Amino acid sequence: MSPIALDIAIHLAKIALIFFVVLTLAAYLVFAERRILAWIQDRKGPNRVGPFGLLQPLADLIKLLTKEDFRPAGADKWLFYLAPAMAAIPAILTFAVIPFGAPLQLFGREVPLQVADLNVGLLFFLALSSIAVYGVALGGWASNSKYALLGSIRGLAQLISYELSMGLSLVPTVMLAGSLRLSDIVGAQEGIWFIVYQPLAFAIFLISIAAECKRIPFDIPEAEGELVAGFHTEYSGMRFGLFFVGEYINIIVLGGLATTFFLGGWHGPWLPPFAWFSVKTLAFAFFFIWMRGTLPRLRYDQLMHLGWKVLTPLALVNILVTGWILMLR
């Protein structure tokens, strides 16, 4: 095989692997969430389909696929149909820049376990997470329903305020690593993880990604108690499923990014690199589920208050302090 063909084959294999693993993981994350929430609430959770309920995601998939795909009267047809994809695709695209393992030696060449090692990987992630907002905004707008519209307005306001503190909290890691390339950021953490230098930035990033993937306590765009289901109120069947799966892919991806930026990526003793990456990423996923079982939803103005008046200034101060210390060194 010529080198170029081999290159393409390896890339396609990696893309297929990521698609398969991330989608399966997202489906099982839904299941895990239901089980863990049930345990937290002293229940058992879905345990009927297959051993320990392990086939539940499959049953859910069949159910969603066979449901009616309903479009409300007066909805904007194309936007309504496109919005779920716009929410799910950027989420999984972000995974392209995450290094999920140490480079392998295959066919006499070095294969990085990362689809695209962009030199602006971090910016790529920030850009895609902004695009994902369009799914929420347009989905709510196109539904021709007040609940959906309110949900999408909230979603927009929330994501604008959190994108800022999320971006700012990542600046110190870039300063420490001296690169926007994700593999360099991981490489810079071979000895000590950035969470040790940057606990504050990590905390801000953690809060921001919880808001980014619209999880409790920041699930204001879909607030069931007030807005029925927020921006996806009018969606049914597999389109609703896409929004849903997009949210869970987002959890995995953002967990992976938090691992990459602050927890040393795939670095770690004893276990193989890929295992370390998975363990750390899933730990984040578990933490989000755990948080959902614990915290109530913030009020809209409390969220704005936290985002604009606390997290953003803190992140700015953190950047200044980091820069100062780096200069003195």
Added chain:
Amino acid sequence: MPRPSVATMPIITDFKAIATGLFVTWKHIFRRSVTVEYPEVKRTPAPRYRARIVLTRDPDGGERCVACYLCSAACPVDCISMEAAEDGNGRRYARWFRINFSRCIFCGLCAEACPTLAIQMTPDYEICERDIMELVYEKEDLLIDGCGKDPAYNFYRHAGIGVAQPRGAGEREEEPVDARGLMP
């Protein structure tokens, strides 16, 4: 209440509260669940549990129901219907009696309203059907061969004047007053 400013935001107490909450939920993950896994494990309901309704008989084996319509009137969802009839010596009974269990909310008001203790609630709660029309119970389905909760009670021993026994022969019933006599 004025909103706390950034400077006085009780950050420490907030964090403590969140950590406490997380700890509580963490402990609950390992606690035994309270779920009763229904089809395999069945709970025994209390004897006075309100579920499937029956029509009982008096100790002599006769139907207790006198088709007075009180249960039907008391029912908040109007799921009891019947047609009254009289037999040869004037005793009332229900020609047909129908309860639509797909509408019944098992409130027990019918059993409370019944003067003859004919209609009673039982603890049998497993009355699901695939076909909703199967939930419409006719008199044959409702009538049982026992006395239910109050075995000794017989309405016609107390009342039902002139139907089951001569006047004045019922339990705790006084001799009829001679309205034309002058004696007190």
